[in-house]
Every structure is written in structure tokens, then in C-alpha cells.
Amino acid sequence: MAVKEENTYEEKKSLSFVEQIVEQDLAEGKNGGRIQTRFPPEPNGYLHIGHAKAICMDFGVAEKYHGVCNLRFDDTNPSKEKNEYVENILNDIRWLGFQWGNIYYASEYFQKLWDFAVWMIERGDAYIDEQTSEQIAAQKGTPTTPGTPSPYRDRPVEENLRLFKLMNDPATPEGAMVLRAKLDMSNPNMHFRDPIIYRIIHTAHHRTGTTWNAYPMYDFAHGQSDYFEGVTHSICTLEFVPHRPLYDKLIDFLKEMNGETENIHDFRPRQIEFNRLNLTYTVMSKRKLHTLVDEHLVAGWDDPRMPTLCGMRRRGYSPESIRGFIDSIGYTKFDALNDMALLEASVREDLNKRACRVSAVINPVKLVITNYPEGQTEEMSCVNNPENEADGTHTITFSRNLWIEKEDFMEDAPKKFFRMTPGQEVRLKSAYIVKCTGCTKDAEGNIIEIQAEYDPDSKSGMDGANRKVKGTLHWLSADHCTKAEVRIYDRLFSVENPSADDRDFRELLNKDSIQVRRECYIENYAADKKPGEYLQFQRIGYFMADPDSTAEMPVYNKTVGLKDTWAKQNK
Numbered sequence: 001m002a003v004k005e006e007n008t009y010e011e012k013k014s015l016s017f018v019e020q021i022v023e024q025d026l027a028e029g030k031n032g033g034r035i036q037t038r039f040p041p042e043p044n045g046y047l048h049i050g051h052a053k054a055i056c057m058d059f060g061v062a063e064k065y066h067g068v069c070n071l072r073f074d075d076t077n078p079s080k081e082k083n084e085y086v087e088n089i090l091n092d093i094r095w096l097g098f099q100w101g102n103i104y105y106a107s108e109y110f111q112k113l114w115d116f117a118v119w120m121i122e123r124g125d126a127y128i129d130e131q132t133s134e135q136i137a138a139q140k141g142t143p144t145t146p147g148t149p150s151p152y153r154d155r156p157v158e159e160n161l162r163l164f165k166l167m168n169d170p171a172t173p174e175g176a177m178v179l180r181a182k183l184d185m186s187n188p189n190m191h192f193r194d195p196i197i198y199r200i201i202h203t204a205h206h207r208t209g210t211t212w213n214a215y216p217m218y219d220f221a222h223g224q225s226d227y228f229e230g231v232t233h234s235i236c237t238l239e240f241v242p243h244r245p246l247y248d249k250l251i252d253f254l255k256e257m258n259g260e261t262e263n264i265h266d267f268r269p270r271q272i273e274f275n276r277l278n279l280t281y282t283v284m285s286k287r288k289l290h291t292l293v294d295e296h297l298v299a300g301w302d303d304p305r306m307p308t309l310c311g312m313r314r315r316g317y318s319p320e321s322i323r324g325f326i327d328s329i330g331y332t333k334f335d336a337l338n339d340m341a342l343l344e345a346s347v348r349e350d351l352n353k354r355a356c357r358v359s360a361v362i363n364p365v366k367l368v369i370t371n372y373p374e375g376q377t378e379e380m381s382c383v384n385n386p387e388n389e390a391d392g393t394h395t396i397t398f399s400r401n402l403w404i405e406k407e408d409f410m411e412d413a414p415k416k417f418f419r420m421t422p423g424q425e426v427r428l429k430s431a432y433i434v435k436c437t438g439c440t441k442d443a444e445g446n447i448i449e450i451q452a453e454y455d456p457d458s459k460s461g462m463d464g465a466n467r468k469v470k471g472t473l474h475w476l477s478a479d480h481c482t483k484a485e486v487r488i489y490d491r492l493f494s495v496e497n498p499s500a501d502d503r504d505f506r507e508l509l510n511k512d513s514i515q516v517r518r519e520c521y522i523e524n525y526a527a528d529k530k531p532g533e534y535l536q537f538q539r540i541g542y543f544m545a546d547p548d549s550t551a552e553m554p555v556y557n558k559t560v561g562l563k564d565t566w567a568k569q570n571k
Helices: 002-013 017-027 049-064 083-096 106-123 133-139 157-167 218-229 244-257 286-294 309-315 319-329 340-354
Strands: 036-039 068-073 103-105 126-129 178-181 196-200 214-216 233-237 270-274 277-279 336-338 356-358 364-369 378-383 393-398 401-405 425-428 433-441 447-454 481-489 514-523 535-537 541-545 555-561
Touching: 017 049, 017 233, 017 270, 036 049, 036 218, 036 233, 049 068, 049 083, 049 233, 049 277, 049 309, 049 319, 068 083, 068 106, 068 218, 083 309, 083 319, 103 106, 106 126, 106 157, 106 178, 106 214, 106 218, 106 244, 126 157, 157 196, 196 218, 214 218, 218 233, 218 244, 244 270, 309 319, 309 555, 319 340, 336 340, 340 541, 340 555, 356 378, 364 514
Parallel strands: 036 068, 068 103, 233 270, 277 336, 356 535, 364 447, 481 555
Antiparallel strands: 126 178, 178 196, 196 214, 364 401, 378 393, 425 433, 433 447, 481 514, 535 541, 541 555
């Protein structure tokens, strides 16, 4: 019995605070024991890894407690929204491994929200304000001083109804008037000081066209949409903590309009807030990400340097590695700046289990095995993934003329240099032991060819071939490989926390965040790999084929190195 109690305690202790709240609500029988969450993105850009944290929470809670998570597009601002963003959001959620119960759009509720606003006007709880946005901001006061009432606050109901109808007339200019809830201009919570709940936008909506010219604000649409759909737990990030009293107040109004006055606190969404995901050396602001794309400071939303999910997918991150990273950092009530190295460690750990091992030389120099017969070749067997025997093997061709990495040769090497140097033996991976006999240089003194001799009795797998040498190098047959382009990425920004820097964020971009190498070679087996297939270039790092690849020139993105060398280089 004691062991059972201890295990239960440990299990409870490992729950996030959100899960603890959900379990408490279930234990108390709230909402009839039903769990329903939602993921509500605005389709005004592409999802980034910060959204992935919310996706994992929203869908994960529903999955864990046998509920449902719906996808709802918060499409209340047509000036920024596109079907392109809708489609990419759907793709990203699927890629992360989640499936929604239903798809909803806030625009489906525009008539209901309009009717609700009319009801508030008729009760005297909303009014039309014709002040400018600057005047409204000024008369709202400050967190320590109360606001002053709008001169339009006590307008007659009939006049407010007439003007509200006029707000939806295409002839009424944008900014001419807004609808405000009449709440409390002295409330310490600034969101309660007669918030704007409707404004005029003359942009065709991506779903409703020009039917509407007056659109609800986020605070007026979000909680009501949760209520319409039967959401039980509205899980969001910490910046919505001060919005929660308004969220609850407007739902109280809505329940009252529907005649639910007896048990007004029953069967209602409960808003819970957790910390956002922030990463070093990048930004999560959609406005800034838009700027990077619109001003062509990056190659698009799916640029592999971007924190977008499509960028990470193109770079070669696996969805499992992203989910593993999010699980590792957890959910709290305190904002933090997470180190990019933690994400990369998660990617590295996951790809080690799934990536196919192949050979590639990205900074080549010719190696000639002078005692290997001219024209002779051999097929050497290579294990696809030592972490998973079921992945099988493939072969790579060995010949007299090879490519190796320039960094693997040194003519005058220090004592602890265990790679190729005159008079020293090394093993060519999956092939033979060779001894360097010299090198050839051009007129400028650059090494253009290395010579070595092989030991015919040292082939990997042969009896007696296991004599020990201290270095093992990867290689490619110069006549049996494919030329390739390799793109190597560094941090997008040159400072750890660009969001906290007072300078224009454009000035903080890392000018060396991408290197493109076009004189690289890969084994032919790897040349057939497609985007979505994970590769390890042996001794170099993890890579993935890029959609820019052609039959003549395959292109590979470096996902992450085999080790975290970035932190050491930048100490």
C-alpha cells in the first residue's frame, strides 16, 4: 500500500499546474466532467515554435483527459488575414502530430456577436464613441489614476443603435466611431475602462467578403466564441492575465442574455494562463517576423533560420524533437528566456535515433591511394543507423581517387593530431587503413592533392584487420559521388535577447547567419534523399535535403552539429 501511495504522489508531482487545475475540475464534476479545449490562432502569419508550446498544451490536455481540442481561427481582423496562413497553420499542426476535433472560425459568429452587442446597447451597457483613438487613450487614465468618462458615454440608446448600424455601412469612414462597453472608468484594471468592442475595417474578409464593415475586437470575440463552442478550459499565455476579468464579465453578460441567471458560474470556460516560449538569438513577435519576410531580410517564412515551424521543418528538425524540447522546459507562471542550445540538444538526441548515416565532404581535397589499382573499385557496406538495426545497410564505392575534408590533413601536425599527416596511419571508414606519403601544392602553396598507400589486408570486416589506429576519416570516391550545395546556418541574431535590445532589431541581425558551399560532394545514395528524410553526414552533423534541390544539384540544409560547438566558440 505504501508503494502505491508513493507512486501516486510522484505522478501527481509531475503534472503541470494546468493539468492539476484540470484534474481538480474533473474531481469536482465541473462542466459535467467534460474536457474541451481549443487552439485559436489568428491567420495573420505562420506559426512559430512559441505557438507549438500552446499547441502541445491545448491538444495534449484534451488527449490526456479523453476530451476534444478544436481548432478555431480568430479571424476578426481582415486587414491582416489570408487563406495562405490558414492552410499553413493546418499543415503545421498536422506535422506536429495533432488532430483537431472540429474546425471553427470566429467569423462564423459575427451575427451572434452583433446581436450580443445590440443587446448590450439596449441595456445601456455599450455606447458609440466618436473620439479619436488618441483621445480615447488619453481619457482612460493610467494604472494609478482613474479615467474620465467619454463625452458620449450617456448617449441615448436609440442614438447608439442608429450609429452602431451606421458602423456597418461602407460609407462610414474607418476610425469615425467605435463601440465601447460601458463598464468602470475608475477600475484599477485598465481593460475594464470602457473597452472598445467594435471598430470599422473596410477590407474584404477572406471568408465573408464585404458583408461586414464593423468587426468585433479580440476581447469581445474570444471568450464568447469559447462559450458558443462549449470550451471548458481556455488555456492561453500570461499576457492575457489582465484580460481574464473582462473575459469572465462578458461571458456573464452573454449567459444573462441567454437567461442563464440562476447558476451563472456553471458550465462556463475557465481561462488558465501559462508562460510563453522565448528563445535566445531570435524573435517571436509576428510583427518582426513579418518585417523580416516583407523586407527580404530572410528568404521567406520557411527560411531555415526562422523560428517558424515551417522553417524548422525545412531545416530538418523533427516534430518529435520539438515536442520533446517543449516537454523538457515545462509550463510555469513565470516568463523565461530559453537557451537555443536546449532546443538543439533535443533535436540532436532525436535525430540520432532516426537519421540515416551517409558520407559527405563539404570542404574537399583530393586523396590518391597510389598503390590501389587504376580502374578498380569495391563496394563497401555501410550501416544506415547503428541505433536501429532494422534500418539496414547500403553500399558506397571505394576507388583509387577519393575526396576527404581539408581539415583532416595537416602537413606539419602537432603530436595529438590523429588525422592524416605524412607517415601516420588512419582508417578510412568502412574501408582500409592508409598511410600518408606526401602531398602536392600549387604555385601559391595550397595543397591540391594528398598521396597515401593502403594496406590490402586491413579492410574493415576482414580477419586480422582490427589493428588499432587513432584516427578514422570519412571519404568519397571522386568518380562515384554527386556534387552538392550545402547551406550551413548560424544564429539569426547576433545578440542573445534581441527583443530586450533598444536598437532597431534589423541592426542586430547576424550577417554571417548563413554560409553557402557549392563545391561539396555527397555519396550517390544520399543524392536521392528527399525533404523530410533525416540524414547524418558522418563526423559533420545532421542534414536534410532542401526543396531547392534539382537532379543536377541537390541542396542540403545543416540541421544541427553532432556536438554543441557554438557555445564553446562564443564564450
